[in-house]
Amino acid sequence: MQHQANLGTSMPVIPHDKLGEDHSTRPEESNMNSANAIMLDIPAGLAHVHILSRCARALLENITNLEEREINLYNLELAIQEISVNIVKHAYAQMDGRIRMCLTLEEQPLRLIITLYDTGKSFDPSQIPQPQLGELQEHGFGLFLVQQLMDEVEYNHSPTGNRWKLIKNIPLTISSGR
Amino acid sequence: MSSKTNNLSITEDVIRIVTIAPQGRLDTVRAVEFRKQVQGVIDSGVKNLVLDLSQTPFLDSAGMAVLVSALKQCREHGGDARMVWPQAEPVRRILSLTKFDRVFQMKASVEEAVASF
DSSP: OOOOEEEESOOOOOOOHHHHHHHSSGGGGGGGTTOOOOOEEEESSSTHHHHHHOOOHHHEEEEEEEEHHHHHHHHHHHHHHHHHHHIIIIITTTTEEEEEEEEEEEETTTTEEEEEEEOOOOOOOSSSSSOOOOOOOSOHHHHHHHHHHSSSEEEEEEEEEEEEEEHHHHHHHOOOOO | OOOEEEEEEEEEEOOOEEEEESOOOOOOHHHHHHHHHHHHHHHOOOOOOEEEEETTTOOOHHHHHHHHHHHHHHHHHOOOOEOOOSSHHHHHHHHTTTTTHHHSSEESSSHHHHOOO
């Protein structure tokens, strides 16, 4: 069974019956081939997920004129943390596994593409209810935060595993012109 | 304490309020221990909490779940909880984004939070 969901606002949804033909959605055949891609492959454990989020943060820290610097760095770190934890807790459900992450910084428009890949259990994002904001609700905020903090969020499942693709447009401060 | 004299009743009510101030990141890894610590306080009979996030530089959904759990339990026991705004602006924005600042009574300082009970 395959699932494809556009969890963001602007990424087109690929019909389920087309997914099997869309080999480009496999991470090893998408942005991982980019010459400037950064790739990490870590054990799927809670003690390790911060490595992924902090690596992505470190990549953006190189951009000196990043707008709302601390906010954007934090939001990126949090979004990757939430997805990674979701993979550990739900896709692998505490079983051994690996998480692979690929980071690609694209120019014009400047944006960061984050691909997270695992071989754990798939899930149906449409079954995840939106949190009732303002209510006494303990759970359900993780995916909501990712959706809110990233510009595009896509999940799909294929026979080779699960893939999350997050895209963050990088806002820059306006130059003084000097 | 309560006493009666001629035409005068004096009553003193003492409200027990405990402040919990996580230092450092409040994320999935830390949340497990943090939940145990909060539960220990509640199980000791405390029903009014101040959750002081002023020194919390990072908060994820697992940390948020513990905070809501604490508030729920306080109210179930007839008490309540206040939250002190984090100093870190990114965390403040997350609390606003998730409308946690409407679920909790937010205060600028521990002193203000304690005084509000």
